[in-house]
Amino acid sequence: MIRAMMLEGMAVSAHYGYPMPMTPDQRIDLARQLGAAKISMLQDLEQRRPLELAAIVGAVIELADMAGIAVPTIRHVHGLTLGRAARWVSADPPPVQCCVLPRTRSSAASNSGEPGLASSSTTER
Numbered sequence: 645m646i647r648a649m650m651l652e653g654m655a656v657s658a659h660y661g662y663p664m665p666m667t668p669d670q671r672i673d674l675a676r677q678l679g680a681a682k683i684s685m686l687q688d689l690e691q692r693r694p695l696e697l698a699a700i701v702g703a704v705i706e707l708a709d710m711a712g713i714a715v716p717t718i719r720h721v722h723g724l725t726l727g728r729a730a731r732w733v734s735a736d737p738p739p740v741q742c743c744v745l746p747r748t749r750s751s752a753a754s755n756s757g758e759p760g761l762a763s764s765s766t767t768e769r
Contacts, residue, residue, distance in 0.1 A: 645717060646668070648717040649717045649718050650668040650671060651668060652717055653718065655715075656708045656711065659707075659713060660707065689728075689729060697722065697729070701718065705719060705722060
């Protein structure tokens with residue numbers, strides 16, 4: 645499946661004048677040399693962050709459509725990934741961690757009654 649996706653993407657790229665300098669097997673061998681590295685999209689999925697599917701995969705599909713190039717494998721994986729991301733991201737969102745700092749004795753006197761919020765004399769951002 646990986647090779648098929650790469651060949652489809654390479655056809656789109658070549659159509660627009662950007663031939664890939666490596667074969668799919670050369671690229672796969674290069675990726676193996678990275679060892680246990682995780683791609684950023686997998687890290688985003690694991691951390692339940694929004695994925696950049698439109699910019700990374702959707703753009704290839706759009707360019708393929710404009711050129712009349714079939715990319716069935718890319719479309720299939722794109723659809724599966726969209727479905728997985730929607731289920732995973734919405735299933736159990738991580739707790740929001742924003743601007744709330746633990747109170748200490750020295751900061752307790754300067755804070756309003758809310759943990760992590762400065763007194764009203766502090767300028768808002």
